[in-house]
Amino acid sequence: EDKVVQSPLSLVVHEGDTVTLNCSYEVTNFRSLLWYKQEKKAPTFLFMLTSSGIEKKSGRLSSILDNKELFSILNITATQTGDSAVYLCAVVRPYKYIFGTGTRLKVLA
């Protein structure tokens, strides 16, 4: 059965800290892996990863995929209170996304 597991489930840090969120997967017909940020409403797209070992960056956020060991990490440096959210990892197989349960990040001022 396809499985996507995120860790930790929740995390509390202080502004300025660096955090690393993990996503491991066992999915047949893997196509790509995506990260989303969900605050109160719609998940918003962060990164799509298809190739192993290639880092994607956007400001203070970066992500990388290892499709041999079947995991991805999302790094956030110099965290801010606005980074507080649930971070979702999704693995894509044909015509279907499989989501992890998310990591709830709270950044304290």
Place this chain on the structure above:
Amino acid sequence: KAGVTQTPRYLIKTRGQQVTLSCSPISGHRSVSWYQQTPGQGLQFLFEYFSETQRNKGNFPGRFSGRQFSNSRSEMNVSTLELGDSALYLCASSLEGQDNQPQHFGDGTRLSIL
């Protein structure tokens, strides 16, 4: 460009009733997927539509159904509502639902069953 629009935003129903939720995708997007989000289970895939055809379906009972119209708008229907159907229902669209195109989500419909 307008985002994914879901209506209504909130719904309160009682057990045994049925409900229809609507999703208008981003202009030009032809693939629409539906998800159920609950605190315990996270986002669970319901179904995906492209060009009015259901291409994939998740592990939900037959009470959950959907359809897509020729303008790519989609509806999902839940019949004989149960307390456990209380959830946030999210719709997402992408250009053609191919592997290299991210889905973009609407704000969801929050369904509460009394």
